[in-house]
Amino acid sequence: MEYRISRRGLLQGAAGVAATGALSGCAMGGSGSNAAAKGETSANNPLGVKEDAPLEVVIFNGGFGEEYARAHEAMYRERYPKAEIKHSATQKIAETLQPRFVAGxxxxxxxxxxGSQIDFNGLVSQGALADLGELLDAPSLDDPSRKVRDTLLPGIVDVGTYDGKFLALNYAYSAYGVWYSQKLFEARGWEYPKTWDGMIALCKKIKAAGIAPWTYPGVHARYMSWPILTAAGxxxxxxxxxxxxxxEPGAWQHDAVKAAAEAYYQLAVDGYLQPGAEGMDHVQSQTEWCRGHAAFVSCGSWLxxxxxxxxPPDFRMAVAPTPSLTTSDKMPFGAFRGTGSEPFIVPAKGENVRGGLEYxxxxxxxxxxxxFTGKVSSLTAVAGATDGVKLSGGLTSVTALIDASQGGAFTWLYSTYYRKLERERVNAATLELLTKRITAAQWCDQVQRSADEFARxxxxxxYKRA
Amino acid sequence: MRGKRLFIAVFLIPPLLLYGIFVVSPYAQAFQISGTNWSGLSPTYEFVGLDNFHRLLGDGYFWNALRHNGLLLVLLPVVTILLGLFFASMISVGGRAGRAGVHGVRGAGFYRVVYFFPQVLSVAIIGVLWKEMYAPHTGMINGLLRAAGLDGLAVAWLGDPRFSFWCVLAVLVWMNVGFYVVLFGAAMQSVPRDLYEAALLDGAGRRTTLVRITVPLLWDTIQVAWVYLAIIAIDGFAIVQIITDGGPNSSSDVVGLRLYKTAFADGQFGYASAIGVAMFFLTLTVAVMFLRVTRRDRVEL
Structure with a gap:
């Protein structure tokens, strides 16, 4: 029994897990800030990296793995051969690093x-992150006459900026949209619809052909909130x-949001969602899609x-923008949700902040x-970095999507500002919507109530988005 | 004398020290943290008094999770103990009459091993296994239902708020019952055989034997089982996190998971500690209550 209760002690997370510092005393105590190691600045070393200062890099070992980071570290070592680099990778970022943030x-x-990133809301409000503004204004490694800021894709600076400070570099660039198999569509003579009426008409055909028109991960139903919000935008x-x-009060009850929710609710009402999808996670539903059991799936370009x-080798996956809801949409059909993902941060109290920026x-x-693009089939925040690089099939369709939009990419930030609002509240409400337990209007009301809760x-x- | 004391102290101090550092001190700190707004990312925090507990009272998500723990607390021990007693008695004394002596059903040794299987698997593996078993299209449960022609019953188990909690409960029973079969089985071995034989001679059936002889003589063991299972019911964290992550729509949420998410996903360690402190008292109360209620001084046959 003693043992069981001490497991509960572990559950009392705050004390149990945070207390790596237990030996040295209190879980909440920490040492003061470190004077960041700084070397001389020069043309070749504009950020003033101390050449022999060791650098510690922690990588999220998820969809992109960790191999790409080893390559980056090798490049850093080439520039600073005296620096010792400590590399580690984990899926549990928050659990692993939280005590170290406390300990300073x-x-x-x-x-x-x-899934277990450290909440940015907490990191930012505690001032735990170094301002990366200096990095943006430093000369680019490829062309000293250009600033790093000017080499980034549009939107990258916005999505990492909190109250005017650039604190997170979202390294990967993800385009979100509706995915389908070109092979399947060509074989059946289907064409991706540009309007929502076209989508409903096509779904009817797909269903008649014995394939579920849409599948989605019920466990992570927020994946379906992405096309809804994109269509609303x-x-x-x-x-x-x-x-x-x-x-803002009533933001989720705006007519455009309501109309978009209504449109996707229609998929549920007409039976165009794969039966059983409500019990699947993203891997299960995406696998159903890859097996040809469903025609469309909503995802980002890491798919x-x-x-x-x-x-399958000849699957030829492709991404398309969400269909326009009306003929008078404020944005053209080509507009899509494009934003940075994979946020890299430099903790303000790290031993080698300079080295972090340089990395x-x-x-x-x-x-x-x-x-990076070659290793993990994802675009990066660097504009034009794929010129002349041979791209995989899916990635070719992503670049085509970006080109066709002519700069019409946009994104929302509430999910980075208030992570829980999307991860828990919108997630839960969207599953209710897609299983017809609530209507589109009730979905808007339910999410709005949650948003009000956060506002209060x-x-x-x-945070305020300008 | 002094040398002897020193000798004893040398053995006692290290374990006490370890216990103090790794068990007592985190507890004490949890109490302290629960009175702050600590975010868990920096050494700075402010004392907010009982604000966290006040907030706890009005937190619908917490009460929802607590309700599920309450249900588990009632159902898990009852179902597990009943099943455990039934299986154990079948294995050790439930054999057919007609053969000489008291013995278990045919193949008792085999069952004994099979029931114990879940116990050797780690919780994480059990969780992942069952998550796949419940999968709507590829899962074994729906596969069996379809094979039996019961397509109408093949639903998305974990995607439906009506079923998700019961799915978790079923896994918890499955993973625990084996241990209690062994526990009760061992206790039954120590019950004198002649008691059973006498009962048989008097014409007692299996049920009468179980209710009138086995249960009263195993009462101490059952009592311990009850407390263990109650503690598992108040926890439930690992299985829930792996199988449903509390969803859909918080329909299988438990307090432990709420605490974990409040701390690590929301970065509100102060509030999470308040949940932990509330759980501490809850667990303690339940354990004491169970021991009080089930206490009997004398075995009456």
């Missing part, structure tokens, strides 16, 4: 990503999205890499970006 001994670079313009990001082991500068070189909660730091 965080690593120098963290890929704060995945396209219908009503970016202000609809900004109102949501700023937790190709994630599905590599089970995708990110190395990552943002064309060579490092092309290597004094424990949650609020």
């Amino acid at each position: 001994d965080p690593p120098d670079v963290v890929d704060n990503s995945g 396209k219908l009503g313009g970016l202000d609809v999205i900004k109102a949501i990001d700023n937790l 190709e890499n994630e599905q590599k082991p089970v995708t 990110l500068r190395v990552m943002l070189s064309r060579k490092a970006a092309a290597d 909660d004094p424990a949650v730091k609020k």
Whole structure:
């Protein structure tokens, strides 16, 4: 019994897990800040890296694995042969690093990503992150006459900016949309619809052919909130999205959001969602899709890499923007949700903040970006880094999507500002919607209530999107 | 004398020290943290008094999770103990009459081993296994249902708020019952055989034997089982996190998971500690209550 109770002690997370510092005393105590090691600045070393300062990098070992990071570290070592690099990779970023943040001994670079990323709301409000503004204004590694800022894809700076400070570099660039198999569509003579009426008409045909038109991960039903919000943004313009990001009253009850929710609710009403999808996770539903049991799935551009082991060789996956809801949508059909993912941070109290910034500068070189794209089939935040690189099938369709949009990519930030609002509340409500337990209007009301809850909660730091 | 004391102290101090550092001190700190707004990322925090507990009272998600723990607390021990007693008595004394002596059903040794299987698997493996078993299309449960022609019953088990909690409960019973079969089985071995033989001679059936002889003589063991299972019911964290992650729509949430998410996903360690402190008292109360209620001084046959 003693033993069981001490397991509960572990559950009391705060004390149990955080107490790596138990030996040295209290879980909440920490040492003071470190004077960041700084070397001389020069043209070749604009950030003033101390050449022999060791650098510690922690990578989220998820969809992209950790191999790409080893390549980046090798590039860093080439520039600073005297620096010792400590590399580690984990899926449990928050559990592993939380005690180190408290102790004032965080690593120098963290890929704060995945299911258990450390909540940015907390990191930012505690001032735990180094301002990466200096990195943006440093000269690019490829062309000293250009600033790093000017080599990034549009939107990358926005999505990592909190209250005017650039604190997170989202290294991967993800395009979100509706995925289908070109092979299946060509064989059946189907064409991706540009309007929602076209989508409903096509779903009817697909269903008649004995294939489920859509599948989705019921466990992570928020995947389906992405096309809903994208369609709402396209219908009503970016202000609809900004109102949501700023937790404005009634933002989720805007007519455009309601119309978009109504449209996707129609899929459930007409029986165009794969039966049983409500009980699947993302791997299960995406595998159903790869096996040809469903025609459409909503996902981001990491899908190709994630599905590599089970995708048939001639599947030819492709991504398309969400269909326009009306003919008078404020954004063209080509507009899509495109944003950075895989946020890299440099903790403010790291031993080698300079080295951390420099590491990110190395990552943002064309060579490092092309290597990343080659290894994990994902675009990076670096504009044009894939020129001349041979791309995989899915990635070709992503670049085609980006080109066709002519800069019409947009995104929302509420999910990075208030992670739990999307991960728990929107997630739960969307499953209710897709299983017809609530209507589209009730979905809007339910999410709005949750958003109001966050707006009222004094424990949650609020951000303003301009 | 002094040398002897020193000798004893040398043996006692290290374990006490370890216990103090790794068990007592985290507990004490949890109490302290529960009175702060600590975010868990920096050494700075403010004392907020009982605010966290006040917030706990009005937190619908917490009460929802607590309700599920309450249900588990009632159902898990009852179902597991009843099943455990039934299986154990079948294995050790439930054999057919007509053969000489008291013995178990045919193949008792085989069952004994099979029931114990889940116990040798780690919780994580059990969770992942069952998650796949419940999968709507590829899962074994729906596969069997379809094979039996019961397509109508093949639903998305974990995707339906009506079923998700019961699915978790079923796994918890499955993974625990084997241990109690062994526990009760061993206890039954120590019951004098002649008692059973006398009962048989008097014409007692299996049920009468179980209710009138086995249960009263095993009462101490059952009592311990009850407390163990109650503690598992108040926890339930690992299995729930792996199988449903509390979903869909918090329909299988438990307090442990709420605590974990509050701490690690929301970065509110102060509030999470308050949940932990509440759970501490809850567990303690339940354990004491069970021991009180089930205490009997004398075995009456």
